[in-house]
Amino acid sequence: MSAIEIPEGSLFGLDNLPYGVFAARGGPPRAGVRVADSVIDLAAALRDEVFAAPKLNPFMAEGPARWAAARARITELITAGDVPAGAVHPLRDVELRLPFEVADYVDFYASEHHASNLGRLFRPNAEPLTPNWKHLPVGYHGRAGTVVVSGTDIIRPTGQRKGPDDPVPVFGPSIRLDIEAELGFVIGAGSALGTPVPASGFADHVFGAVLVNDWSARDLQAWEYIPLGPHLGKSFATSISPWVVPLAALQAARVPLPGQDPPPLPYLRETEDWGLDIDLAVEWNGEVVSRPPYKSMYWSPAQMLAHMTVNGASTRTGDLFASGTISGPDRAQRGAFIELTWGGTEPVTVKGEPRAFLHDGDTVTITATAPGAGRARIGFGEVTATIFPARP
Amino acid sequence: MSAIEIPEGSLFGLDNLPYGVFAARGGPPRAGVRVADSVIDLAAALRDEVFAAPKLNPFMAEGPARWAAARARITELITAGDVPAGAVHPLRDVELRLPFEVADYVDFYASEHHASNLGRLFRPNAEPLTPNWKHLPVGYHGRAGTVVVSGTDIIRPTGQRKGPDDPVPVFGPSIRLDIEAELGFVIGAGSALGTPVPASGFADHVFGAVLVNDWSARDLQAWEYIPLGPHLGKSFATSISPWVVPLAALQAARVPLPGQDPPPLPYLRETEDWGLDIDLAVEWNGEVVSRPPYKSMYWSPAQMLAHMTVNGASTRTGDLFASGTISGPDRAQRGAFIELTWGGTEPVTVKGEPRAFLHDGDTVTITATAPGAGRARIGFGEVTATIFPARP
Numbered sequence: 166m167s168a169i170e171i172p173e174g175s176l177f178g179l180d181n182l183p184y185g186v187f188a189a190r191g192g193p194p195r196a197g198v199r200v201a202d203s204v205i206d207l208a209a210a211l212r213d214e215v216f217a218a219p220k221l222n223p224f225m226a227e228g229p230a231r232w233a234a235a236r237a238r239i240t241e242l243i244t245a246g247d248v249p250a251g252a253v254h255p256l257r258d259v260e261l262r263l264p265f266e267v268a269d270y271v272d273f274y275a276s277e278h279h280a281s282n283l284g285r286l287f288r289p290n291a292e293p294l295t296p297n298w299k300h301l302p303v304g305y306h307g308r309a310g311t312v313v314v315s316g317t318d319i320i321r322p323t324g325q326r327k328g329p330d331d332p333v334p335v336f337g338p339s340i341r342l343d344i345e346a347e348l349g350f351v352i353g354a355g356s357a358l359g360t361p362v363p364a365s366g367f368a369d370h371v372f373g374a375v376l377v378n379d380w381s382a383r384d385l386q387a388w389e390y391i392p393l394g395p396h397l398g399k400s401f402a403t404s405i406s407p408w409v410v411p412l413a414a415l416q417a418a419r420v421p422l423p424g425q426d427p428p429p430l431p432y433l434r435e436t437e438d439w440g441l442d443i444d445l446a447v448e449w450n451g452e453v454v455s456r457p458p459y460k461s462m463y464w465s466p467a468q469m470l471a472h473m474t475v476n477g478a479s480t481r482t483g484d485l486f487a488s489g490t491i492s493g494p495d496r497a498q499r500g501a502f503i504e505l506t507w508g509g510t511e512p513v514t515v516k517g518e519p520r521a522f523l524h525d526g527d528t529v530t531i532t533a534t535a536p537g538a539g540r541a542r543i544g545f546g547e548v549t550a551t552i553f554p555a556r557p
Numbered sequence: 558m559s560a561i562e563i564p565e566g567s568l569f570g571l572d573n574l575p576y577g578v579f580a581a582r583g584g585p586p587r588a589g590v591r592v593a594d595s596v597i598d599l600a601a602a603l604r605d606e607v608f609a610a611p612k613l614n615p616f617m618a619e620g621p622a623r624w625a626a627a628r629a630r631i632t633e634l635i636t637a638g639d640v641p642a643g644a645v646h647p648l649r650d651v652e653l654r655l656p657f658e659v660a661d662y663v664d665f666y667a668s669e670h671h672a673s674n675l676g677r678l679f680r681p682n683a684e685p686l687t688p689n690w691k692h693l694p695v696g697y698h699g700r701a702g703t704v705v706v707s708g709t710d711i712i713r714p715t716g717q718r719k720g721p722d723d724p725v726p727v728f729g730p731s732i733r734l735d736i737e738a739e740l741g742f743v744i745g746a747g748s749a750l751g752t753p754v755p756a757s758g759f760a761d762h763v764f765g766a767v768l769v770n771d772w773s774a775r776d777l778q779a780w781e782y783i784p785l786g787p788h789l790g791k792s793f794a795t796s797i798s799p800w801v802v803p804l805a806a807l808q809a810a811r812v813p814l815p816g817q818d819p820p821p822l823p824y825l826r827e828t829e830d831w832g833l834d835i836d837l838a839v840e841w842n843g844e845v846v847s848r849p850p851y852k853s854m855y856w857s858p859a860q861m862l863a864h865m866t867v868n869g870a871s872t873r874t875g876d877l878f879a880s881g882t883i884s885g886p887d888r889a890q891r892g893a894f895i896e897l898t899w900g901g902t903e904p905v906t907v908k909g910e911p912r913a914f915l916h917d918g919d920t921v922t923i924t925a926t927a928p929g930a931g932r933a934r935i936g937f938g939e940v941t942a943t944i945f946p947a948r949p
Contacts, residue, residue, distance in 0.1 A: 268701070268702055269700055269701055269702045270698075271788075274785060284784075287784070288784075295783050295784055296719075297717075297719075297726075297780055297781055297783070300717060300719075300725075300726050301717055301726075301781060303781065303784070303785055303788075304785065304788055305697065305698070305785040305786045305787075305788055306662075306697070306698035306699055306700055306788070306792070307698055308661055308698055308870060309660070309661055309701070310660055310661045310870075310871055310872070310873045310876065311750060311870050311871055313750070320750075320751040320869050322868035322869050323753075323867060323868060323869070324867055324868045325689075325692060325693055325822065327688075327689075327692075333692075333819070334689075334692050334693075334822065336822050336823075336824065358703060358705070358712075358794070359712040359948060360948070361715075382868070385868065388689055389689055389693060389695065390784070390785075390786075391687050391689070391784075392676075392679070392680075392687055392695070392782070392783075392786070393666060393695055393696065393697040393782075393786040393787065394697045394782075394784070394785040394786020394787070395697075395785065395786070396663075396695075396696055396697050396698070397864070397865075397867065397868040397870070398868075400698070400865075400868060400870045401868040401869045401870050402750070402869075427725070430717065430726065430728050431728075432728065472789070473789075473792075475715060475716055475789070476714035476715060476716045476774070476777065476789045476790075476792060476793040477712050477714050477715070477793045477794075477948070478700060478702075478703050478789070478792045478793050479702055479703055480702070481702045484702070556751060556752070556869070
C-alpha cells in the first residue's frame with residue numbers, strides 16, 4: 166500500500182481528482198487519476214476492467230451514479246493510504262494520451278467580449294454582434310478527428326487567403342496563425358435522438374471539463390467563412406489538456422452568469438447556476454500575455470447543451486463542446502491574439518519583441534485554476550503545443 | 558451452393574455489388590453485398606472475419622488493394638454459382654442498418670445552380686455567389702452522430718426562428734422543413750495529420766458513395782447561420798442510403814466537369830475526371846418532383862477531398878463528405894424544395910395539392926442510377942424517410 170503525499174497548496178488534491186489516460190514505460194494506455202504529482206492506475210487500484218480501456222469513454226458512458234461512486238472510492242483509498250503501491254506512478258514517468266475518443270465536436274462563441282471584438286475586426290461596417298447572438302448560443306461543428314492532446318506538435322496550415330488588395334487568392338502557409346483559449350465540456354452519458362436535454366439535465370450528461378486551444382488560421386478563415394462558417398481555418402488541429410476535471414470538482418467554482426438581457430427563451434433558462442469562476446492564463450513562449458476570466462462568459466455550458474439538443478439532436482459519449490474563446494472586458498483578458506493585438510495593429514511584447522501572430526517555434530501554454538475546497542484551488546493542468554513550419 | 562439469378566435490367570448486377578450491413582432474422586448485423594434482390598453474407602461466403610463486424614469500417618480501413626481483391630472474389634463466386642446457399646438472403650428478409658460508423662461529416666456546397674439559387678433567396682441584395690465560391694469548394698462540418706440509415710423516422714425539429722416581421726424570435730416546430738438531395742463519399746483508408754491528399758489520391762482513400770438526404774429546417778437555419786454557419790437547422794438528422802456503391806462500380810459514370818472558370822489553384826486541379834454522370838430522382842409522397850443531375854456539379858469529389866486536407870487535416874475511416882444539394886440548371890432539376898418552390902412562393906403540385914415545405918406524414922425518397930457495364934445501369938437503391946410530428 167502507498168500513501169500519496171499531497172503538498173499544501175497542490176492544485177491536484179482530493180478536491181480535484183481529474184481523469185486521464187496514461188501509459189507507463191512499456192505499458193498499454195489506461196485510465197488514471199492525478200493526485201499531486203502522481204497518477205493512480207485505476208484498473209489496478211479499483212480492480213475494475215472499465216479503466217483498462219485505452220480511452221475514458223467506457224467509464225464516461227456509465228453515468229453520474231458510477232462517476233460519484235468511483236470518485237468516492239478513490240478518495241477513500243487515498244485518504245486511508247490504501248492505494249496499492251504498484252498502482253501509483255510518478256507523473257514524470259508516464260506519457261499522457263488523448264483522454265477520450267471525440268465523437269462530435271461543437272465549438273460555441275459564448276463570450277460577448279470576444280464576439281464583439283471579432284465582429285468589429287471581421288465586419289467593421291456592421292453591428293459587432295449579429296442579431297441572433299443574445300437570443301441563442303451561436304455555435305458550429307468542428308473536426309473531431311483532429312482534436313489532439315496537449316504536447317502534440319502543431320504544423321502550420323497551408324491554404325487560400327485573399328486580402329482586400331489581392332486581385333486573386335494567394336496559396337501558402339498561413340501568415341495569421343492564432344490561438345483561442347477555451348474551456349471544453351465532455352459528454353459522458355449520451356442522449357437519444359428526438360429527446361432534448363433541458364438546461365437542468367446538464368450534470369446528468371456532462372462528465373467534466375478540459376482546456377482547449379482552438380488553433381485558428383485567421384487569413385484562411387476570413388476568406389472561406391462566408392456563407393457556411395469556419396472550416397479549413399480551424400480543422401487542422403484543436404488541442405486539449407490531458408486531464409478531464411470532473412463536474413464534481415467544479416462545485417465550488419459555480420457562480421451566476423454576469424446577466425442576460427434580453428432574458429433568453431424558456432428552454433435556455435438556467436435552473437441552477439452554471440457560470441464558472443475559472444481563471445485562465447495564456448503563456449506565449451513562457452510569458453503570460455493574457456488572463457481570460459471564464460466567469461465573464463455570457464452563455465453557460467448548460468445553456469449550450471440545451472440549445473445543441475433542442476432540435477432533437479442526440480449526444481454521444483465523447484462529444485466535446487467548447488465555449489469559444491474566453492475574453493474578458495479588459496485587453497489583458499483576451500483569449501485570442503487577433504483580439505489582443507487588434508488584428509495585428511497593436512502588437513504585444515513577448516520576450517522583448519513586438520508580436521502579433523504565431524511564428525514557427527513559438528510555444529503556447531494555457532493553464533487554469535478554480536476555487537476548490539475551503540481556501541484551496543484546483544488546477545486543470547495545461548494545454549501546450551509548439552508551432553512547426555508548414556510542410557513544403 | 559447457390560446460383561443467384563440476375564434479371565435482365567437489374568440495377569444490382571455484377572457491375573454494381575454495393576456493400577451494406579444487414580441483419581437476418583435473429584442474427585447479428587454483419588457485412589453484405591447486394592446482388593439483384595439478394596444479399597450475400599460476406600463473412601460466410603468469403604470466410605473472412607472482417608465482414609462479421611457490425612459495420613463496414615474494418616473492411617473499409619484495409620485499403621484499395623483489399624477492396625479490389627474482395628470485389629474480384631465476390632464476382633468469381635457469383636459467376637461460378639459458388640456462393641454457399643446459407644450465405645444468400647432474400648433482400649425482403651433482412652433489415653438494413655447504418656452501413657458504417659460515421660467519423661467526421663463534412664457537407665460541401667458544390668452545385669453552382671444550388672449555391673446561386675440559395676444566394677438569391679437568402680441574400681437578395683447581394684451577389685448570389687460569394688467571392689470565394691469559384692476559388693474553393695465551400696463546405697462545413699455537420700453532426701456525425703445524427704447520420705441515420707434510410708427508413709429511420711425523422712422527427713420534425715423544434716427551435717428558434719425569426720422572420721423579418723417578428724420583433725423577437727419565435728420558438729416552436731420548424732415550419733419550413735426541407736430536403737437536400739446529395740451524394741456522399743466515404744473514406745475507407747484514412748490519411749495522416751499534416752499530410753494533404755492530392756486530387757490524384759482520391760481513389761486511394763475513398764471507398765464508395767451513398768445517397769444523402771441532408772434534412773434542413775430553413776427557418777431555424779436562416780436565423781442562426783450568420784456568422785458561423787448552419788447548426789441546429791441541420792444537426793437533427795441526415796439520412797443515408799444503406800448501400801455503399803464502391804468507386805470501382807462508378808468507372809463508367811466518370812465524366813469531365815462542366816468547366817471551371819477561373820481555373821482553380823494548382824492543388825485543386827483534377828488529374829483525372831471525377832465528374833460523375835449520376836441521375837437522381839426525388840419522390841415526394843411517391844410522385845417524382847425533381848431529377849437532379851450530378852454531372853452538373855461545379856466541384857468534383859476529388860477536389861473536395863484535396864481541399865478538405867490541404868491544411869493538413871487528417872481523414873479517418875468512416876469520414877463522410879457530401880456534395881451539397883445537387884441542382885441542375887432547370888427548375889425540375891432542383892434538389893431542395895426551397896429552390897424548387899422558390900422559397901415557397903411557387904408551390905409544386907404533389908398528388909393534386911400545392912405544396913412547398915414538408916408536412917407531418919410526408920415521405921421523401923431519393924433514388925439514383927448511373928451508367929454501368931455496356932448498356933446496363935447501376936442503382937444506388939434509395940434513401941427514404943417519413944416526417945413525424947415534433948415532440949411536445
